[in-house]
Amino acid sequence: MKIIQLSYDEKNPISGLSLCLGFFDGMHRAHQKLFDLTIINAKKLNVPSGIMTFSTHILSFLKQEHFRALSTVEDKIQMAEKLGFDYFFILVVSKNLLSMPAVQFVNRYLLDAAHVVVGYDYTFGYKGEGTPELLEQLLPRKISIIPCLNFYGKKVGSTRIRSLLEAGKIPLANRLLNRPYQIQGHVVSGHGRGRQLGYPTANLSVDGYFIPKEGVYYTKALINQKLVDSMTSIGTNPTFSEDDLKVETHLLDYSDRLYGQDITILFYEYLRKIKRFSSGSELVDQLHQDEDNIRKISWSKEE
Template sequence: MLLAESEKRAGWLNRVNGRADPACCLIYNPPISMAATHKALMELIRGIHNIKPRHRGCVLTIGNFDGVHQGHHAVLARLQEKAAQLGLPACVMLFEPQPLELFAGSAAPARLSRWREKYEALKGMQIDRMLCVRFTHRFAEQAASTFIEQLLVEKLGVHYLVVGDDFRFGKGREGDFHLLEEAGRRFGFEVISTQSFQLSRQRVSSTLVREALKAGRMAEVELMLGRPYAISGRVAHGDKLGRTIGFPTANLALKRQVVPVGGVFAVEVICSGKTFPGVANVGVRPTLSGTQARLEVHLFDFSGDLYGQQVKVLLRHKLREEQKFDSFTALKEQIERDALAARAWFGLPQFHLPSTLLEKKGTQD
């Protein structure tokens, strides 16, 4: 169970709700189109072989939907509008792994969202069906005409298709938007190019989100995503070094070929419907000779056991880059400074400075 000091928790929430700057709002309020207002659950179709005759007839969009950002939201809104007009289910087709991950491996762009995170995001957006296609070399080598005729026409019975005008498919990337338009005229379905959602006259894309994440521009990331960037996972046992210096951490393995973000952040942790502020490091822990990327988060004013629990960590504000220190003592002192900085960002009361920092502060004065 999660245990917290109720008075401190209540005080923190009051400070959050009373904060004037909306860009620093600590509680994420989902849009009204989230799953709570949806009348039916999204159906997940795992693989082309699980498409049934009853699935024939839909409006469809195809893409990676990495990050499920505001550009994707605009596409999905258009899809839902057309689905309502035609009285057909709205369906999203995505590929797993993402195509570039198959072809480029570790050289592929860093993934913003794992499959589960995409599923959870799309599930809350009034989509009727999600078709997850296993992307293999065999699938990639099929003719573009086969993809259109056997999958889009025969199996899915597409009436309306929304794709990017740069969408490519089929062997040798022979299929493109114009080929889909020709097929639409032949088989009787409409093909529409996605109108790019723009923010300050700039197109919103997964690439732009990655660039902003890498640069630590978290407020910009939130605007493009429509929510704070989050990493989800199950808390695992670590080496418990943080506990020995007064900063116990919850540890999440980052199961990705390439991690899109790194450094030290002021964060919020959502677990079992409750939200806790904290400070987190995302990286390989170079001071401790680490090699595997992980997320380590320390929750403020919290007592309890998170091991084995599924949590979501919202990265709200970047404090600094990850760095290697000359000693464990130097690392400990920096962790203390990071905790102070994160508490200040959240507007939380400062804890007492550890004696090591007090001594240094005194000599500098």
């Protein structure tokens, strides 16, 4: 898959594509409807397939806020490659790009496409003036609009998934994503308390990701292309009077050194809230219970 970054004054260099457009935060179940149709159209028309997205969230750019993503650009690239796309286009968000009239946006990036797929609520161009209906006018006979996808009577979307993650409702969030929610982090040094307690943890720097509800989770760690059962803590450490929010994970049945590596954490179940223990030994007792619960869940999923 070829990755192409485009600024506001660069024309799409690839013509004749089956192309889908969107921000695609989470690459969730509804987005996958667009991806599937784009690849089907590419095969039907015998043309390459492509995804076109933005370098950052537009509202966050306008408000100068740090965006916490369900999936980073790097995540999207990895998923798109697994799906079999030929091209991945990144539109670099800038004031000039956001000032571009919708018709100019179409002429610059979409006019030479063989087919275009968007969601029913996709907007583009200056102040979001471009709509799927406008695309139908400007790109007759080569535009497909995917309708709203509902799951359990509610729209599948990034906002709903974020709310579920904030509530610790991981299984339902994963069903909307059609995969386990995951974050990738770099292992950094910590205080070493976990090792002293018999539960060494990898302390993760996870800048840029949306972080689920504080608590302890059953997770799996992807490291060196291998999935390992793990328990992950998100929150402070009140037992030792530490107030900084941390993401740290303990890998079960794994003893190799992790410091300095990048690992991916996949979330499966919320186990319990973070709480203060009266002593280190009481905390260890709880960690033993957490480990037992994780092993039971893991075994039940394998049956």
